[in-house]
């Protein structure tokens with residue numbers, strides 16, 4: 591652990607930590623990540639550690655939502671966690687909101703692409719149609735962790751919320767905040783766009799916990815633009831799609847069936863079918879032959 595990190599951790603008031611663990615259920619976090627800091631060093635008052643009463647970038651670590659849970663505040667790498675939650679034990683009861691005002695739908699647009707398989711690849715978010723320049727709102731309150739341009743996501747912002755959940759907003763035309771700034775639920779954080787690897791203006795929206803994608807449909811009713819509930823129960827079931835990815839699926843070729851038909855049926859590209867099965871483009875299929883489709 592670096593010196594800066596220690597300094598930052600040392601100014602989290604004990605009472606705040608106790609309060610947080612209570613509100614968000616504690617327990618599981620203790621087992622999930624080692625608390626690798628010295629409890630006695632947390633007795634320093636936050637104000638005393640700040641220079642001119644203003645938090646510096648180092649200090650902002652301590653003010654980071656759910657810092658004790660993540661032990662990670664990476665403002666450069668969008669994906670910077672390595673925990674495999676598909677084998678986690680027990681259940682986390684994650685409090686999403688206290689009142690209905692604590693959630694705001696990022697944009698009222700129809701879902702153009704859902705969470706799940708798409709052309710043989712996993713789509714870890716939900717795409718919502720918009721017009722370039724439409725305002726994008728932060729779903730919950732929190733602190734901007736990422737505000738950058740990425741080749742794939744385009745202009746992208748990640749907000750770390752107070753309960754440890756992170757939401758990601760991609761392909762924006764404009765970003766209104768930089769990392770470290772606090773935003774409220776419903777605050778306009780940027781404008782919709784078509785930047786990065788994007789085929790038409792849309793918002794690519796992700797929900798992640800400790801870096802692992804959660805199906806946004808588990809949390810949000812996208813048809814009505816509201817939360818499904820005030821709490822989210824997180825267990826290994828939440829991440830079970832990871833094991834489904836690894837599971838291989840085979841298909842037996844029927845008479846007259848082409849690879850194009852198989853491709854359409856399973857939503858996997860023809861080139862991926864060739865690759866997965868080690869076939870050359872000139873290969874002809876025979877009836878009854880088994881091909882891997884996932």
Ligand SMILES: [Zn+2]
Pocket residue numbers: 703713715716717793794795
């Ligand atoms: Zn997308």
